[in-house]
Amino acid sequence: MKKVSVIVPVYKSEKYLHRCIDSILNQAYQNIELILVDDGSPDNSSVICDEYALKDSRVKVIHKENKGVSAARNTGLSNSTGYYVMFVDSDDCIKNTMVGNLLKLLNNDYFDFALSGVNIITYADGVPSKLDIYAMKDKHYSVKSLFEAIIDDYDLVCICSPWGKLYKNSIIKQNSIEFNENIYLGEDTLFVLNYLRFCKELVSSKNVYYNYYRENYDSLFLKYSKEAFEFRELVFNEMRNVMISYYCSECGMSKFEKLYFSALFESISKDFMNFDKSDRKHKMKNIKRFINNKNIRKYICEKKKDKANVMERIAVVGLYILIKFKAKYMFYFILKLYYYKRRNK
Numbered sequence: 001m002k003k004v005s006v007i008v009p010v011y012k013s014e015k016y017l018h019r020c021i022d023s024i025l026n027q028a029y030q031n032i033e034l035i036l037v038d039d040g041s042p043d044n045s046s047v048i049c050d051e052y053a054l055k056d057s058r059v060k061v062i063h064k065e066n067k068g069v070s071a072a073r074n075t076g077l078s079n080s081t082g083y084y085v086m087f088v089d090s091d092d093c094i095k096n097t098m099v100g101n102l103l104k105l106l107n108n109d110y111f112d113f114a115l116s117g118v119n120i121i122t123y124a125d126g127v128p129s130k131l132d133i134y135a136m137k138d139k140h141y142s143v144k145s146l147f148e149a150i151i152d153d154y155d156l157v158c159i160c161s162p163w164g165k166l167y168k169n170s171i172i173k174q175n176s177i178e179f180n181e182n183i184y185l186g187e188d189t190l191f192v193l194n195y196l197r198f199c200k201e202l203v204s205s206k207n208v209y210y211n212y213y214r215e216n217y218d219s220l221f222l223k224y225s226k227e228a229f230e231f232r233e234l235v236f237n238e239m240r241n242v243m244i245s246y247y248c249s250e251c252g253m254s255k256f257e258k259l260y261f262s263a264l265f266e267s268i269s270k271d272f273m274n275f276d277k278s279d280r281k282h283k284m285k286n287i288k289r290f291i292n293n294k295n296i297r298k299y300i301c302e303k304k305k306d307k308a309n310v311m312e313r314i315a316v317v318g319l320y321i322l323i324k325f326k327a328k329y330m331f332y333f334i335l336k337l338y339y340y341k342r343r344n345k
Contacts, residue, residue, distance in 0.1 A: 005082030009072030013090035023093035029100035040066030070179035098209035112199040114166040123215035136204040144246040164210040186235035229267035272339040
């Protein structure tokens with residue numbers, strides 16, 4: 001039986017850590033190596049990690065100075081000895097059949113990558129309030145067909161996160177694939193995209209094994225970031241490059257360009273929604289990047305040719321004029337007025 005290294009970066013997660021670790025150690029497939037990377041956590045997390053290491057020889061604990069989740073995951077990778085690698089966040093958990101069933105999918109090493117969906121469980125006032133299920137299908141893919149399936153059938157969450165997947169450690173180490181420690185949004189997506197460049201055959205499962213919890217308010221996911229636009233632009237440019245390199249269909253690229261536009265526009269919108277955390281200079285900087293982005297400009301030029309309802313067409317033509325003439329100040333004024341009215345309803 002081939003060993004699976006499960007890497008868990010740990011930071012300020014004492015409330016959730018037992019749930020996470022127990023779900024990994026209680027896997028039906030027992031030949032695992034659990035690597036807990038304590039990223040200088042100031043709470044009781046490090047003590048909890050050490051307690052598990054004393055009780056179970058499969059647990060390896062690494063204590064390090066706080067340098068962020070990417071550095072913690074890279075530390076886990078450099079210390080991993082498994083044939084396969086899996087990532088789990090310390091405030092999440094997995095079903096006890098996940099490791100074994102994803103291994104079966106790999107069909108004795110024929111496939112380079114196994115993916116499954118995710119349950120996103122949102123909490124409000126300490127209790128679960130919403131469940132979003134992002135499932136995939138039992139299917140074999142090339143990298144090209146996977147991207148087109150993601151665009152057509154699935155949500156980007158199925159590919160943009162490092163968890164919910166099983167990787168070959170040899171591909172990671174032979175190609176020096178690691179997490180970018182200089183950014184803290186989208187670095188996990190860049191890791192997955194980089195890994196995909198070295199894959200030939202992929203496989204996915206219709207079963208959902210990973211539970212992602214939105215309840216840890218120290219999580220970066222729930223925080224507004226002034227760098228979101230810059231990082232999203234970097235990630236989507238890389239994703240676009242990968243799709244082009246695999247000659248994805250014109251239809252698939254067209255749908256991707258819409259996602260690209262929506263992601264960057266959402267980042268600008270959040271600057272205005274979080275008006276007290278983003279000054280005018282920062283907003284103007286992102287608006288300038290948006291209207292000068294050649295992919296955005298091309299998308300809007302094509303979009304204005306589409307047949308749509310009157311209001312949508314007016315909005316697209318208006319945006320086209322702002323972008324064509326690089327009217328960043330008018331763009332700023334319109335967004336500021338719109339979100340001011342929203343806040344004061």
